[in-house]
Structure formats: structure tokens, C-alpha cells
Amino acid sequence: MTTLALPDVNQQFAAERIAQINRAADKQAGIDAQIADGKLRSLGNGRYLVTDPDSWDNGEVLTMNQGELLPEHGLDETTGQVALYTTTPAWHALGNVVPGGTTDIDKVLTLGGINFPVSRRPVLYQANPTDQPRIVPDQFVNIREDTNAALGVVGARYEVLQNRQGFEFLQDLVDDYDVTWESAGALRDGRKVFITMRLPQTVSVDVEGINDTIVPFIVALNSHDGSSLFQVVATPWRVECGNTERFSVRDALTRWGVRHTRNARDRIEEARRTLRLSVDYFDQFAAEEESLARTDLAIDEFHKVIGDLWATPDEDAPVRTRNKHAKRVEILTDLYDTNAARLGRTAYAAERAITEFADWKTAIRPTGSLRGNNLAARATAVMEGSADELKSKAHRRLLTLTHR
Structure with a gap:
């Protein structure tokens, strides 16, 4: 299972952004x-890294622009x-x-x-500047035809999924050819494209004042640089910028790629099977979270x-192994305390803490085209569901506690 977003996340995010832009103090x-x-x-x-866990921008880099410290x-x-x-x-x-x-x-x-x-x-x-160009076997470059920009190098088996096909895929997915589109656009010079539609179902977790209401959107994320799968996620976020694209993946209820x-x-x-796009699924999901x-x-x-x-290391395990486990427990405990401050000391707060740790606190080693870009690599790992098995195991384990 994945982290649930706060109520009205799009409105809260926009309010924080507007406050940042309109701030008139020194x-x-x-x-x-x-x-x-x-x-x-x-x-x-003029660049600053946000290190505030309570901010939407935690982990982002902000830039000074005409006296304002703004996100990109x-x-x-x-x-x-x-x-x-x-x-x-x-x-924006x-x-x-x-x-x-x-x-x-x-x-x-x-x-x-x-x-x-x-x-x-x-x-x-060209082996030498004066040589005739030679073709690299089984390697191709994806070209954006309106600007002739090179978007990325891909292999021989790679097939381009055109932007219009992303819309058609979502239409087929929900059997609705008269759907109203919520948002669509491009990031990173067109290397990544997003499309958002809104679902009629909502998920509400309303226990003792928690009042988490999740309005799911279906977002298709298509990359043209070979860095990631074609993805579809059910998420509470309407994508409208680079941050909300990342949040849509982070807080996805379900995902398929x-x-x-x-x-x-x-x-x-x-x-359809993987995303579980049905009223019964959302009802069951809400019931489990309320439990x-x-x-x-x-x-x-x-x-x-x-x-x-995560099994506790034996006493004779290497010091590095024991220290790593102790640090993991410390981070998870801090995350649990943070979530419990709003949600109470409950299994629900525990699930959110474990999910946040799995998605954003574990070590990651960017490779390939993402080398050196930790944030993009982590977002890609979340998008591709690298920690889904762990999060599902945590959800099942915590559900056993509801039957005591």
C-alpha cells in the first residue's frame, strides 16, 4: 500500500505556493x-536545498529570482x-x-x-572528425519532430508511445470516450508527458477527526527518453508541474506500468486488474484504512x-549491519511520531510511516541516464513500484493487529 495524502492536497499545495510568491517580508x-x-x-x-520535512518542497531546490525564493x-x-x-x-x-x-x-x-x-x-x-558517420547497431535516438530536439537514446526493441495514444489508453481504461480531461502537459523539454483525468469515486478515512478524503485522479505518465515505463497511477494529485508530478507518484493508491x-x-x-478501478475496490480500501x-x-x-x-541482526553480526538497522529503527520511529501527532498512535499512522520510509528514506544509487540525479531516480523507483512488495507486506501485517 502507499502513502495517503492529506485532505484537499491540491488546494493546500496551491495555497502554500501563493503564500511563497506573495510574501513581502525581508x-x-x-x-x-x-x-x-x-x-x-x-x-x-542563489540556490537552496529545502530540508524541512513539514514543507511540500522538502528535498527540492529553490532558486532566488528577482528577490523571491521560488521553486521551479x-x-x-x-x-x-x-x-x-x-x-x-x-x-504558478x-x-x-x-x-x-x-x-x-x-x-x-x-x-x-x-x-x-x-x-x-x-x-x-565518427571515429575521427574527418570520417564518414557510422551507425551504432541497435541504438536509436528519439526525436521531437516539432523542435528536432533529441529526447533520449533507446534500444532496438523500444517502441514510441505517442502522446495521443496516452489519452486513448485512459479512455479505453475507464470505458469513457466522453471523459473531461483535468490536466495535460510536458516536463523536461518534452522528455516526460503527463495526462490527468478525474475518477467519480472517492476514498474517505473519517475516524475520530482524521477526516482524510482522497479524490482519486488517473494520471498517465509517458517518457520519451527511455528512462522509465509508461505509467498509469490512481492518485489524489492533479498534475500541473514538476512537483505535483512527483507527488502523484509518491501518493499513488495503485499503479501499473x-x-x-x-x-x-x-x-x-x-x-484494469492491477489498478483495481472499481467502486468495490475503493470501498474495501477505505474500510481497511478506517480499521x-x-x-x-x-x-x-x-x-x-x-x-x-526487517529482521533484527544477531549480536555477532558486523557492527556496520547492526548500526544500519539501529538507524533504520530510529528513522522509522521518528516518522511514526510525526504521523501520530496528527493521526494518533494507530496502525494507520504506522502504515504511513513505513510507506514514507520505503519511498523516500531508503538508500538509492542512480544509474544510466539518472546518474547523479538522486531525486529523479527516487521518483522513478517509486513510480515503478520498487517498494510495493514491502508496503503490501506492511499493510497485511498491520491488518492482523485490527483483529485483536
Whole structure:
């Protein structure tokens, strides 16, 4: 299972963004105070890393821009226009807003700045500057045809999934060819494209004042650089920038992905089963979460759950192994205390703590095109469900405590 978002996450996120932009106090003094409090770390050249767990921007890099310390929206601007269509004005006040939305795919493709085809072309090289170019066997570069930009190098089996096909996949997925599109756009110069639709079902966890209401969106995430699968997630987030794209993956209720191969578009039924897009599923999910929220969990019991998920090393185990386990327990305990402050000391708070640890606190080693970009690598790992088995095991283990 995955982390549940707070109520009205889109509204809360937009409010924080607007507050950041409109803040009129002494900016540098405020920055210095945040650095002193350990909430910011200067990276030089007007760039700062957010180190505040209570901020939406925790882990993000902010940049000083005309006296304002602002996040980057990450949207594609290579054509001179911001690549975003949305039904709701975003915090950055960019893109094309269509109140109430539209069902017209062609209109969304145009307004979202993603009406460009992508084609594969052979990779060429020159052994020497004066030599004739040679073709690299089984290697291709994906080209964005409207700008001729190279988006990424892929292998021979890679099949381009065009942006329009992402819309059609979502239509087929929910059997609705008159769906209103919530948002669509491009990130990283068009290397990644997102499409969002809203589902009619909601998930509510309302136990003793918790009042977590989750409005699920279905988001398709398509990459053209070979870095990730074609993904579909059920999430409480409407994607409208780089951050919300990351949050949509982090807080996904369910997810499904497929490699860019010839039969990707034919796997609708598999996607339906994996995403569990049914009223019965959402009702069952809500019931389980409410059961966890009603189950008190003392810290000793939480540590027993940790021990079931990560075996405690023997006394004669290497010092490094024992220290690593002790550090893991310390981090998980802090996360549990943080979640319990709002949710109570319950199995529900424990599940959120374990999920947050699995997604964002474990070590990761970026490779390939993501080498050196820890945040992107971690977001990709979450998107591809690297910790899904652990989170499902934790959910099942915590459910056993509800039957005491």
C-alpha cells in the first residue's frame, strides 16, 4: 500500500505556493533564519536545498529570482509557450486554463503543448572528425519532430508511445470516450508527458477527526527518453508541474506500468486488474484504512512490526549491519511520531510511516541516464513500484493487529 495524502492536497499545495510568491517580508533575513533553523541549506549561486520535512518542497531546490525564493515548475518552455492545459489555475499561474475542462483530445494536445510526434532515428558516430558517420547497431535516438530536439537514446526493441495514444489508453481504461480531461502537459523539454483525468469515486478515512478524503485522479505518465515505463497511477494529485508530478507518484493508491514495446497498447485488461478501478475496490480500501485508524499501536508494538519487516541482526553480526538497522529503527520511529501527532498512535499512522520510509528514506544509487540525479531516480523507483512488495507486506501485517 502507499502513502495517503492529506485532505484537499491540491488546494493546500496551491495555497502554500501563493503564500511563497506573495510574501513581502525581508526575504534575505527570512532565508537566513530558515538556514539557522535547519530548514534550508545554501548550495551557492542563489540556490537552496529545502530540508524541512513539514514543507511540500522538502528535498527540492529553490532558486532566488528577482528577490523571491521560488521553486521551479519544470514545465516545458522550448517552443516559447508553457506546456500546460488544466481545468484549475495552478500555483504558478501559467499554462492554458479551461474552467470545466474539455473532452476534445485534439484541443488538450494543443493547449497542453504536447501535440508533437516523436520518431526514432539511428545513432551515428565518427571515429575521427574527418570520417564518414557510422551507425551504432541497435541504438536509436528519439526525436521531437516539432523542435528536432533529441529526447533520449533507446534500444532496438523500444517502441514510441505517442502522446495521443496516452489519452486513448485512459479512455479505453475507464470505458469513457466522453471523459473531461483535468490536466495535460510536458516536463523536461518534452522528455516526460503527463495526462490527468478525474475518477467519480472517492476514498474517505473519517475516524475520530482524521477526516482524510482522497479524490482519486488517473494520471498517465509517458517518457520519451527511455528512462522509465509508461505509467498509469490512481492518485489524489492533479498534475500541473514538476512537483505535483512527483507527488502523484509518491501518493499513488495503485499503479501499473508497461515497457515501451509493440504490445503496450493492448494490455488494457491487465491495467484494469492491477489498478483495481472499481467502486468495490475503493470501498474495501477505505474500510481497511478506517480499521487501521481505529487500532491503537504502542511504540513497542510498532517496533515488533519493524522487526517482522526487517529482521533484527544477531549480536555477532558486523557492527556496520547492526548500526544500519539501529538507524533504520530510529528513522522509522521518528516518522511514526510525526504521523501520530496528527493521526494518533494507530496502525494507520504506522502504515504511513513505513510507506514514507520505503519511498523516500531508503538508500538509492542512480544509474544510466539518472546518474547523479538522486531525486529523479527516487521518483522513478517509486513510480515503478520498487517498494510495493514491502508496503503490501506492511499493510497485511498491520491488518492482523485490527483483529485483536
